[in-house]
Every structure is written in C-alpha cells, then in structure tokens.
Amino acid sequence: MNAPLLSVKDLQVTFRGDSGIVNAVRGVSFDIHDGEILGVVGESGSGKSATAYSIMGLLNSSGRVVGGAVEYRGENILGSPRSRWDELRGRRIGMIFQNPMACLDPMITVGKQLREAAQCHSGMSKAEADAAALSLLAKVGVADADRIVRQYSSALSGGMCQRVMIAMALIQKPELLIADEPTTSLDVTVQAQIIQLLDSLRKENNMAILFITHDMGLVAEICDSVCVMYAGRAVERGSVYDVFDSPAHPYTAGLMKAIPSVEAGTRSRLVSIEGVPVNLSGLPGGCPFHPRCTFCEEKCTRVPPDTVTVGEGHTCGCWYPLKGGL
Amino acid sequence: MGNALISAEHLNKHFTVKSWFSPSRTVRAVDDVSLYIDEGETFGLVGETSCGKSTLGRTLLRLHEPTSGSIVYRGKDITKVNMRPYRSRMQIIFQDPAGSMDPQMKIGGLFDEVLKANGIGENTSDRLDISKEHLQMVGLKPEAVERYPSEFSGGEQQRISIARTLILKPEFLVCDEPTSALDVSIQAQIINLLEDLQKQLGLTYLFISHNLPIVRHISDRIGVMYLGKIIELGSSSEVYSAPLHPYTSALMASVPIPDPRSTHKAMTQKIHGDIGSGSSVPTGCRFHPRCPYAEERCRLEEPPFAEHSPGHFCSCWKPDAAR
Numbered sequence: 001m002n003a004p005l006l007s008v009k010d011l012q013v014t015f016r017g018d019s020g021i022v023n024a025v026r027g028v029s030f031d032i033h034d035g036e037i038l039g040v041v042g043e044s045g046s047g048k049s050a051t052a053y054s055i056m057g058l059l060n061s062s063g064r065v066v067g068g069a070v071e072y073r074g075e076n077i078l079g080s081p082r083s084r085w086d087e088l089r090g091r092r093i094g095m096i097f098q099n100p101m102a103c104l105d106p107m108i109t110v111g112k113q114l115r116e117a118a119q120c121h122s123g124m125s126k127a128e129a130d131a132a133a134l135s136l137l138a139k140v141g142v143a144d145a146d147r148i149v150r151q152y153s154s155a156l157s158g159g160m161c162q163r164v165m166i167a168m169a170l171i172q173k174p175e176l177l178i179a180d181e182p183t184t185s186l187d188v189t190v191q192a193q194i195i196q197l198l199d200s201l202r203k204e205n206n207m208a209i210l211f212i213t214h215d216m217g218l219v220a221e222i223c224d225s226v227c228v229m230y231a232g233r234a235v236e237r238g239s240v241y242d243v244f245d246s247p248a249h250p251y252t253a254g255l256m257k258a259i260p261s262v263e264a265g266t267r268s269r270l271v272s273i274e275g276v277p278v279n280l281s282g283l284p285g286g287c288p289f290h291p292r293c294t295f296c297e298e299k300c301t302r303v304p305p306d307t308v309t310v311g312e313g314h315t316c317g318c319w320y321p322l323k324g325g326l
Numbered sequence: 327m328g329n330a331l332i333s334a335e336h337l338n339k340h341f342t343v344k345s346w347f348s349p350s351r352t353v354r355a356v357d358d359v360s361l362y363i364d365e366g367e368t369f370g371l372v373g374e375t376s377c378g379k380s381t382l383g384r385t386l387l388r389l390h391e392p393t394s395g396s397i398v399y400r401g402k403d404i405t406k407v408n409m410r411p412y413r414s415r416m417q418i419i420f421q422d423p424a425g426s427m428d429p430q431m432k433i434g435g436l437f438d439e440v441l442k443a444n445g446i447g448e449n450t451s452d453r454l455d456i457s458k459e460h461l462q463m464v465g466l467k468p469e470a471v472e473r474y475p476s477e478f479s480g481g482e483q484q485r486i487s488i489a490r491t492l493i494l495k496p497e498f499l500v501c502d503e504p505t506s507a508l509d510v511s512i513q514a515q516i517i518n519l520l521e522d523l524q525k526q527l528g529l530t531y532l533f534i535s536h537n538l539p540i541v542r543h544i545s546d547r548i549g550v551m552y553l554g555k556i557i558e559l560g561s562s563s564e565v566y567s568a569p570l571h572p573y574t575s576a577l578m579a580s581v582p583i584p585d586p587r588s589t590h591k592a593m594t595q596k597i598h599g600d601i602g603s604g605s606s607v608p609t610g611c612r613f614h615p616r617c618p619y620a621e622e623r624c625r626l627e628e629p630p631f632a633e634h635s636p637g638h639f640c641s642c643w644k645p646d647a648a649r
Contacts (some may be wrong), residue, residue: 043509115357141598158375159600187374187536188580190600194583214510217582240586258514258582260543270543272514276479292511 001076005033006055006176012067013050013059013232020031022280024050027068032176035206037199039219039240041255042229048212050231052178054078055137055210056095057085071258072176094169098181100161104153110164111149117168132184136167140197159190166194171200178210195222209249220244225313228252231278231288234307235236238314246323248316250293287319295320330398331530332386332416332498333362338396339378339385343605353604354541355381357394357554360631363498368524368531371579372538372547374601378554379534383500386532399498414444414494420501423487427475433461433486434471440490460489462520481512485519490497492523505540510636517544538581542566547637550574553612554604556631562639570640572647573597573613603608619647 014024022296025047032038042048053059055070069076077088089095097103105113111133118129130149137145140163153161162182169177179198183191183254199222202209211223219226219240226243228236236249247253257271273291284291290300297320305319339356355378363369371379383392386397388409396405404412408426420426427436437457438450446513447453464485475483484504491499501520505513517540523529541548541562548565550558550573556570569575576597597616602608611629614620623643631641 043511157600173373184411188538188602189374189597192580192582193598215582216510216584220584220586220588221582242584244584255510256584258511260514260517260539261584270514270517272518273511274515276481277509277512 002033004032005073007071008170010068011051011054013054014066016062017166019281024232024280028234030234030237032208032210034208035202037202037211037223039223039226040210040212040229041214041216041219041226042116043214045277045280046229047232048229049180052180052210052212056089056178073149077091087119091172092174094174094175095178096165096169096182100165101153103165104161106152106154110151110153114168114171117129118171122172128217132171136171140167158186162186162194173205176208180212216259231283233317235317242311242314247308248321249318250288250295253322262312329365330362331365331400334386335360335396337385338393339381339390340393343415351605354554354607356385359556361549363530363532365530366528368533368545370541370548371532371534371551372541372548373551374536376601376604377551379551380502383502383534385530387418387500416494416498417491417494417496418500418502419487419491419504421506424475424485427485429475432472437490437493440493441442444494456493460493464489467646480508481515498530502534552608555612558640564638571642572617572619572636572643619644625642
C-alpha cells in the first residue's frame with residue numbers, strides 16, 4: 001500500500017476541567033489513504049471530536065496534545081508554527097462541523113463568505129473566486145446558486161447551510177476533509193442527499209474523508225474502514241466488512257445489536273449495553289469498558305488490554321476478542 | 327375504533343407569528359388531523375423537523391389550546407373542559423429531561439413537590455417511600471433521592487423523569503423524542519424500559535420521534551406527518567414494508583442500513599430539497615414540490631385521506647407510484 005495521507009500515531013490529548021485534568025484521548029492511532037473514507041464512531045466522551053480537532057490544531061485553550069504524532073504526508077504537523085497551519089488548514093485539510101448555522105457569519109452574505117474562503121492564500125481575483133463559488137454551489141446541489149450567494153445564513157435551511165459549509169470547505173480542493181457529525185442535525189431525507197454528495201466528491205477529487213459519527217448505519221453506507229472509539233481509545237479498527245461481519249470488541253458488537261433494524265418484523269426486545277457511558281474523570285482501572293462488558297473476566301478489571309491483530313488490517317483492544325461476532 | 331382511549335377529530339392548531347417588519351403570518355402547525363389511539367397501544371408519530379409532530383402531541387394534552395376540532399378522552403369531549411382532573415392521567419416526557427428538573431433540588435424534593443401538589447401520600451416519609459418505590463420501578467437505586475439531577479447521566483435523568491410522571495399513575499403518556507439526546511447504547515435501555523412499563527401498567531403511548539427504526543420497533547400503528555398533516559397512517563409493519571405515500575417511501579429509503587453489504591443505499595433516493603415552512607404550505611398536495619411523481623392535479627387539488635386497505639390510510643393522488 002502507498003504511504004498514508006494522514007497518519008495519527010499514539011495521540012494523547014488532555015483537557016483541563018473543573019475537577020482536574022481529563023484524559024480525553026489516550027493513545028489513538030490510525031492511517032487514512034488518498035480517496036479513503038475512514039469512519040470514527042463512538043459515543044459522547046469517546047474522544048472522537050477531540051481527535052479531529054487535534055489534527056486540525058483547533059483544540060480550545062483548555063485542551064492540549066500531550067503525546068503522539070499527526071503526520072501529514074510524512075511530516076509531523078503537531079506543534080507546527082502558525083504559518084504552516086495557515087498553509088494546511090482550508091487549503092490541504094478542510095473541515096465541516098455538526099452545526100452549520102453556527103459556523104457561518106450571520107452578518108455577511110453567503111457569497112462573500114465563500115469568496116473569502118476562496119481568496120484566502122490563493123491569490124485568486126474577486127471575479128475568479130465568485131465564479132468558483134457559484135460552480136461549487138451548483139455542484140453541491142444548490143439549485144439557484146445566484147440567489148443563494150446574496151442571502152444571509154439565517155434565511156437558509158439547515159440542509160442548505162450544510163451545503164454552503166461543504167462548498168466552503170471544498171473551495172480550495174483539499175486532499176483531506178474532516179467531517180465532524182456533518183448530518184447529525186439534519187433530517188434523514190437531507191442527510192441522504194449530503195451523504196450522496198460527499199461520496200461523489202470523494203470519487204471526483206480522490207479526496208480522503210475522516211468521517212466522525214455515532215451512527216453505525218452511516219458508517220456502513222459510505223465508509224471504507226472504521227475506527228471505533230471508547231473512553232479515548234481506539235478499541236477496534238478494520239475495514240467495514242471485517243468489523244461489521246465479525247466485530248471483535250464486545251463494545252462494537254453491542255453497538256450493532258443496540259440498533260433496531262427497519263427491516264426487522266417482530267417486536268423483539270432490543271439488546272442494550274447495560275450501565276452508563278464512561279465518565280472520563282473517573283475511569284475504571286483495567287479495560288475502561290469492563291464495568292459494562294458481559295464477557296468481563298478478572299484480568300480485565302486489572303490490566304488495560306493491548307491492541308491485538310485479529311485479522312488482516314483488523315485490530316482490537318480487548319483481552320478476549322470475540323470470534324465470528326456475537 | 328373499539329377501545330379508543332383518546333381521539334381527535336379535525337384537530338387544528340394554528341400559530342400567528344407577529345413581526346414589526348412584516349405582515350403577521352399564520353403557521354398551520356397541525357392542520358385538520360383526525361386520529362384515535364386505543365388503550366394499551368403505542369402510536370408512533372414520525373416526520374421531519376417542523377412537521378408539527380410535537381405540536382400535535384401537546385395539543386392532544388391541551389398544553390396548546392386547539393384552534394378548532396375536538397379531542398375525546400375515554401368517550402368524553404375534553405376540548406373545552408377544565409383539564410385539572412385529567413392532568414395526572416395524561417402526562418408527557420421530553421427529549422431533554424434535565425430541562426424539566428430544578429438543578430438546585432434533590433431528586434427526593436422534585437418528587438415530593440409533585441406528590442404534594444397532587445395530594446398523594448399522608449406525610450413526608452410516606453411520600454419518600456412512594457418516591458423510592460418509583461425510582462426502583464425504572465431501575466434506579468432508592469438512594470437516588472439524596473442526589474442532584476446533575477449527578478446523573480442523560481439516560482438516568484430520563485429514567486428519573488419517567489419515574490416522576492409515573493407517580494401520578496398516568497394512563498396516557500406522550501413521549502416526545504425521549505431517546506434523541508441519548509447515546510445509542512443507552513437508547514435501547516430506555517426503549518426497553520418503556521416497553522416493560524407498558525406491559526406492567528397497561529400504559530398507552532403516543533411516541534414521537536424522527537428516528538424511524540426506533541418508531542418501527544416500538545409502535546403498533548404509525549402516522550407519518552408532513553407540514554402539519556398526517557399523510558399516511560397504518561399498522562407499523564404495513565407503513566414500513568408497503569408504504570403508499572411517496573414521502574413515506576422516501577423517508578424509509580433515507581434510513582442508512584447498518585450493513586456494508588446491503589444493496590440498498592440511502593444515497594439512491596429520489597427526493598430533493600427540504601420540508602419548507604408551515605407558514606407557506608404549497609397548494610394542492612403539500613408534498614408536490616419535492617415529489618418525483620407530481621403531476622398537474624397534485625399541484626391544484628389536495629388529495630383526500632383515503633383508506634386503501636383496512637386501517638391503512640394515505641393522502642396521495644398516485645399512491646402506487648413509488649412502488
């Protein structure tokens with residue numbers, strides 16, 4: 001395989017909170033190759049967003065990367081000077097967020113914001129930038145782009161704002177797009193349109209996408225590979241086929257069973273994962289999942305598990321990986 | 327309708343939006359809705375944001391006064407009556423449980439307040455026992471009465487809010503997106519709890535959610551709402567496996583299937599755009615601007631809400647088009 005586009009190695013992130021230091025990300029590693037869509041799934045507090053923000057150098061003032069490396073085409077970009085970030089962010093790596101309304105300036109027209117994004121560090125003229133904005137809006141499925149560019153974000157629907165934000169992130173043709181729950185606040189019919197759009201853009205530009213979500217359905221739908229996070233660790237990594245066919249970590253298996261299927265006919269009881277989501281400021285010893293795990297053994301309560309290989313390109317952080325799913 | 331616990335006839339709820347800068351508009355949040363819910367049944371209400379599903383739920387409880395139409399509860403018209411005797415029998419749980427709890431009060435105090443206001447329990451210790459008993463019913467420890475709402479996770483808070491509604495012994499419970507704010511692994515716990523309580527206590531639910539798989543799982547019958555109207559209604563299995571309305575089929579097709587080998591892809595669906603606003607409902611069929619099968623008639627005339635097979639209703643001129 002070629003050298004990865006982005007390689008996250010043993011990333012560790014802490015946040016300063018009211019009750020002391022919280023270890024939000026505790027040794028996460030993964031690679032993304034050109035044109036690949038990697039899904040990062042996990043529940044609240046799993047560290048998925050903190051991982052994404054670290055890659056972009058966008059952690060807020062209470063967050064700090066305390067270990068590991070983020071290599072972009074072989075170059076460690078963590079701790080780069082501001083000027084290097086300016087070259088990367090927006091131009092090489094784009095990002096879209098869960099709440100598009102909050103990311104657009106309500107006082108500036110959409111067209112002007114797009115023009116700004118296009119001109120930033122690119123030396124494009126006003127006319128070129130406007131033309132690029134219009135053609136990109138059309139590409140992301142905005143039917144009447146001429147009218148939309150003159151509007152303010154408050155006049156647009158959530159789906160339309162998300163399209164504008166995607167256009168803004170893509171206007172300088174980044175090689176990597178980080179999408180942090182891009183469809184969570186949207187309705188399913190609009191979500192389907194956005195997913196379709198991301199998939200076609202990936203094919204056209206050979207763009208890689210780091211797709212952060214909590215929805216296993218979406219992962220199955222567009223991702224090539226998946227990284228399941230729990231309590232700041234990547235508990236399982238592999239291709240979508242391997243992970244969905246034979247989840248090795250009890251948490252991954254539990255997540256899949258907890259989703260009711262639209263196709264299921266009978267009103268069978270849902271299989272839930274017992275207990276409560278992990279609290280990062282009071283992590284249990286040993287494997288962080290052990291209090292909720294049905295397969296927990298004595299060893300799990302004492303020693304944090306190593307990451308083991310369970311198949312080709314399929315790894316799992318569990319002392320007793322499941323064989324052939326549940 | 328054999329044992330309808332609650333029913334609505336031609337129910338309307340319109341809101342007038344006033345603005346200094348533009349003429350006031352009328353939003354038809356609930357537009358001529360008729361439905362009944364049998365005793366012990368779970369009726370699911372699905373639809374996209376701003377389709378009026380929450381407003382319908384609240385109007386049924388008369389937390390919003392209906393603009394017109396009637397609501398009948400146990401055979402009695404309650405559209406105009408004093409709701410006081412009905413409040414404890416008809417309850418609602420919300421998406422954000424913490425929003426309905428005073429963060430400064432311990433759980434015990436929150437329960438005590440409700441019990442006192444409704445004259446249940448003779449003295450403080452009696453009320454404390456009732457509170458503890460109900461916390462155990464929802465799978466929490468009785469010691470929880472000594473703690474504050476913020477000490478609990480989202481799933482536990484939802485359990486507490488369910489316990490608090492149950493102490494009034496309701497018959498009818500409107501569940502307004504009760505699992506939407508919860509993590510996937512916790513959602514299943516709450517759904518299972520609601521199902522267990524229904525069996526134990528014979529509760530009747532109106533279950534409102536935009537999460538189609540969950541509604542499919544928990545409901546006996548389902549109504550699909552679009553811009554204030556129920557456009558399809560039928561048994562849960564029929565609405566999901568043989569939808570009549572093009573909007574319902576598009577909605578079903580949009581749900582991603584958690585199987586990478588599935589040949590069905592949500593991406594291949596045909597409808598575009600989004601739901602629009604209740605203040606400018608399109609003429610004719612309200613779905614026609616997004617409908618891939620729309621023709622002249624759909625633009626001009628509103629289709630009737632017709633029964634296509636026993637108990638399966640749909641409001642569409644071309645109900646088989648999407649098949």
